Amino acid sequence: MKPRSRCGLVLLLCVMSSGLLAETPVVRIDIRDHLFYPAEVLVPANTKVKLLVTNLDPTPEEFESYELNREKVILGNSRAIIFIGPLAPGEYPFFGEFNMSTAQGTVIAK
């Protein structure tokens, strides 16, 4: 019985969220030489934010954050959309899982 009602729920919520989409702020992050630019990303607190991550390296990267509960593979020379938030004010580290020692960054919600 569950899958059908779940699908219905998903559809309903999609409609709801698409209404909010218009006012979602977009923040751009670039990946170059396994580094995030900017490494510190300022976002408004308590608001859903759309991260537009562009990987300028030829190698793939995985945007990952334990604190934000996000995980997404971004192939080389491509672009990905990740929704985050709404976040309470604070610092949320993220990293590129494929290059953890260099690809580090923080989302700062204010």
Added chain:
Amino acid sequence: MKSIRLYLIIVLLSTICLVNFLAALQGYRRSMVEASQLLDEQLAEDARLVSRLAAAGGNLPRDMYSDSMVFQVWQSNRLLHRSNNAPETSLSPMASGYHMQSYRGLRWRLLVYEDDDPQFRVIVGQRADVYARLVENIIVESLLPIIWVLPILGLVIWLIVSFGLSPLKRLAVLLRQRRAEDLTPLDVSGYPVELAIVVSSTNQLLSRLAAAFDREKRFAADAAHELRTPLAALKVNLRNLTDDIGADNDSVRELEASVDRMGHSIEQILTLYRLTPETLHRQKTAVDLQGLAKKVIIELYRNFQGRHQDIELQSEPVVIEADEFALMTLMRNLVDNAGKYTPPGGRVLVVVKPEGQNALVRVEDSGPGIAEAHHSRVFDRFYRVGGDRHDSNVIGCGLGLSIVDHIVRLHQGQIDLGRSAALGGLAVAVRLPLPEDPGHQKGHGTKKSAVSRTEDSHPAHGNTEAKIANENFSSENIPSKKGPGTNRRGKKERGGDRPTKTGVGKPSYRHDKRRASL
């Protein structure tokens, strides 16, 4: 858990992997922390040095440091000094303390240092990835031997486990090779504590089993033996009684039959318990089955004659290593059974011949046979098909086939029941292994097996048939046998005095073994 060995190897290797690699990872983390602390201290030193030099008012050398280091000296918002690889703009936010920053495609650890003079601000930085790389190299170097040694470790564990399990293997081999009848205790010495318990428990079981066997054997043998004496007395008394009141009395005849049945049972029980593995092993000799079959048929001939039955023997010379008494009993039981359970006027066929690695003794009859459902049970002691289905003239106690089975087992043979293709009744086939050493029969055996092969490939070839002795017995060639039993049956035998129909005209033996056998 399927195998102790596999379990031990997998679990040990897994544990070693987990412990080693987790330790290495922990070491890696600790080293990283240590390294970054070192880096921070180094940065603090550098910052103090730069700040002193700047405070002294001298010109700082712009390329005195390697490329993996940068510095800037700021006063208010004015850049006083910088290293060649540093930008004109501020490397980091001006808040004093440590920062991580990306710059020129690299990751930098930066320290913003404020001297006592508050206007003076020094930023020094070192490449973070250099340290990370350094730590990583150390860890890789320490990990590689662990990885390379894993296969060797697996092999060593394999050997150790095999060695550790060897007493178990030894015990298993010992138990497997043991003869079924050997109930002597196992040698306890040389086993580790864990197995010594198993061995001693096994020994206790074995001795209890041996005692139980012994008790059973003694009881049955003693009981049967003790019954013989009163039975003999009973027979004498019965004889006297018959003399006194005449033999025409129905009750006396029934009594006579009952006493005979009892005597038969006692003899069979005694036979069964006289045949033990130990005695058998001692009494093995070369036994000529063909001769034995003839002997038995001659011995029982009068019974067949009494029932107007034909008995035919198709035989080839076969010699096996066996207990002659036991085989005699086997043959007698089979032939006697066939006669007893075949209606008067029926036919019985005895086949004796080599068959591959075995000697085959097959007794077929034209009786009603035994339904397949009963096949497995007829070997049980005291089991009779259909209880009292057979007419009460048949003396039997249900031990005949069970004794045959017992003897066949003792000789590592095989017994099969089936329907006779030739006569339509029961066919009992006993296969006993021929002696392994062909020299024992001095080429005799090999020649015979050659014959048997020829039969296989040329089923209808008359040449081989000539070798098969085909004997039909008639009263002329049977010496009259006088024994205690024959007199009592005198009345019945009178009817059989007319010449028996001489055997089957055409040999009923089929060469197609699959059809003829079971």
Added chain:
Amino acid sequence: MLLDAVIIILRETLEAGVLVSLLLTIAHRFHLGARWLLFALATGLVGAGVYAASLATVSTWFDDVGQEVINAAMQYGIYLSLLAISLLISLVATAKRRYLGGFLMLTVVLAVVREGAEITVFFTGYLQNEDVLSRALTGGFVGLMLGLSAGALCYYVIVSLSPTMERRIQHVMLALMAAGMVGQATQLLIQADWLPSTMPLWDTGGWLSERSVAGEIAYAIFGYEATPTPVEVGFYSVALALIPLSVLLCRHFGFNARQEV
């Protein structure tokens, strides 16, 4: 590079390893052998390669959130498959047992495709750079061995339990791992903005960090999340409750229900 590889491979293989060892104990209990596993692993690896190769295309689907949606779909698939397994092993008459092997294989194939694709993408990124690749492979080997070892130990621990205990553990772990899958999948749909994103209900990060080894193990076993949102908690709870509930319902309404001995 080394640690990255260790962590990536470990995170993926730990979860898959525990799941596969759990399924193996079930196969062991019902004498299904292990050949199905080899077949499922081979199929899964091929599938992972295909998925990794077409990830660029997949990512552009559904307004650039195709990756999340497809991954979530696979994880919901694993959940349903695990639900079917718990039903099959707990009550259905032996005639239906033949489907068990199929669901075991389906679960493994989906899990391997899901986790294997990420590993494939990771390694293919370094095919040109031999130095980095060798380090990555070293780290990957360490991670793989850790995951395999954990799986092997898990298997033997479960198999060595008493039959009653073994059955209980299998049921509980099936339910937890299945719910964990739903938790992760829901997370992905939130990330894709298909489900509403809200503030997390609680934060247990201080108590059990997701970065710690224990946190990783908890993640592998029941999809531990330090800061779940209400939607996630709801989906997770429903998914978790659904398994024992449907088992009980099926048992109540028949299917010739007979408790497996």
